[in-house]
Amino acid sequence: MDTPRHWTTDIHTLFKAHHIALVSYVPDAGHTRLLNLCRADEGMRLVPLTTEEEGIALAAGAYLGGQRAALLMQSSGVGNCINMLSLVKTCSFPFLALVTMRGEWGEFNPWQVPMGQATPDVLRAMGVTVYRVTDAAAVHSTVEAATRFAFASYVPVAVLLSQSLLGSKSFGGK
Amino acid sequence: MTGQPTLNRRAVVQTLLRERGDLVVVAGLGATAWDVASVGDHPLDFPLWGAMGGAAMLGLGLALAQPARTVLVLTGDGEMLMGLGSLATIAAQRPRNLRVVVMDNQVYGETGRQPTHTALGTDLAAVALACGFPTARTLWEADGLEPLRTAVHQSDDLLFAVVKVAVTDEPMTLPPRDGAYLKHRLRGALLGPTALE
Numbered sequence: 217m218d219t220p221r222h223w224t225t226d227i228h229t230l231f232k233a234h235h236i237a238l239v240s241y242v243p244d245a246g247h248t249r250l251l252n253l254c255r256a257d258e259g260m261r262l263v264p265l266t267t268e269e270e271g272i273a274l275a276a277g278a279y280l281g282g283q284r285a286a287l288l289m290q291s292s293g294v295g296n297c298i299n300m301l302s303l304v305k306t307c308s309f310p311f312l313a314l315v316t317m318r319g320e321w322g323e324f325n326p327w328q329v330p331m332g333q334a335t336p337d338v339l340r341a342m343g344v345t346v347y348r349v350t351d352a353a354a355v356h357s358t359v360e361a362a363t364r365f366a367f368a369s370y371v372p373v374a375v376l377l378s379q380s381l382l383g384s385k386s387f388g389g390k
Numbered sequence: 391m392t393g394q395p396t397l398n399r400r401a402v403v404q405t406l407l408r409e410r411g412d413l414v415v416v417a418g419l420g421a422t423a424w425d426v427a428s429v430g431d432h433p434l435d436f437p438l439w440g441a442m443g444g445a446a447m448l449g450l451g452l453a454l455a456q457p458a459r460t461v462l463v464l465t466g467d468g469e470m471l472m473g474l475g476s477l478a479t480i481a482a483q484r485p486r487n488l489r490v491v492v493m494d495n496q497v498y499g500e501t502g503r504q505p506t507h508t509a510l511g512t513d514l515a516a517v518a519l520a521c522g523f524p525t526a527r528t529l530w531e532a533d534g535l536e537p538l539r540t541a542v543h544q545s546d547d548l549l550f551a552v553v554k555v556a557v558t559d560e561p562m563t564l565p566p567r568d569g570a571y572l573k574h575r576l577r578g579a580l581l582g583p584t585a586l587e
């Protein structure tokens with residue numbers, strides 16, 4: 217039997233189909249496979265960021281120049297984005313973020329919990345439409361809907377990739 | 391060299407943008423955006439009224455999307471200080487068509503002229519070099535302006551410059567502030583009829 221297609225492959229395929237040329241990120245273990253696929257793709261440029269808000273201004277500039285971008289981050293980075301999301305809202309920029317969640321499903325590290333729990337509310341407070349994926353079978357349809365919505369309707373959209381999808385990070389087997 | 395900056399910011403911007411051709415200009419919020427508007431509002435300008443700390447990254451996005459264009463980010467010291475990490479991000483990409491020029495008056499001008507970190511020891515050009523910018527310079531005197539203008543327009547590599555400018559009262563020359571308008575105007579100028587796709 218063939219190994220089932222990994223959901224990160226679905227996202228990479230969607231990025232290509234929707235002409236995402238810039239992929240900026242602050243890394244998370246949950247994004248590793250997708251980042252590797254994008255890095256190996258000559259049609260995409262990876263832009264490592266020092267803080268997540270950089271990716272918002274980068275995406276706005278790219279769109280002004282006719283290119284599409286996506287931002288990958290973990291939920292702790294959403295808090296770093298708050299004021300910069302004003303740029304997206306004020307100018308009606310399309311914006312697509314894929315957020316791997318921490319601080320929810322079986323989290324071991326209590327320091328991840330406050331931002332993880334606040335992530336959907338913080339995004340919505342800044343006008344970002346929030347989609348959530350909890351199982352691998354729904355990744356393709358959800359990310360596709362989010363991408364279409366962002367770029368066709370000029371709105372900010374974040375897809376939250378649940379910890380139940382990613383698996384909880386283990387700390388020495390604890 | 392240290393001391394009080396003496397260059398006039400409006401004269402500096404006038405020099406840098408003289409015969410600008412198809413130069414794309416991102417202006418950081420505050421006095422720098424007013425300086426750019428004082429030369430005359432232009433369809434290839436994108437003045438920011440917020441998004442503090444984002445000017446250089448917005449310029450990076452433009453530069454990567456439009457490799458045949460030269461993109462100049464003109465911003466203030468306070469705005470640049472809020473996005474210091476973006477200097478590392480930009481240097482890692484090394485777009486050859488991007489220039490970042492900081493108009494450094496060493497104060498937060500819009501909020502009561504409180505000293506910024508550049509008045510307290512931070513050397514932004516040294517930061518840019520340490521982040522990996524291939525060149526960075528700090529100008530205190532007018533004789534460096536023409537060479538900087540030439541470099542901005544003709545260099546074939548990423549560059550960073552700090553221009554030390556005096557704290558002055560200049561006439562308020564405000565650019566348009568409707569973000570959606572500014573977006574459509576610049577996309578229209580860069581992309582033509584495909585801008586509304």
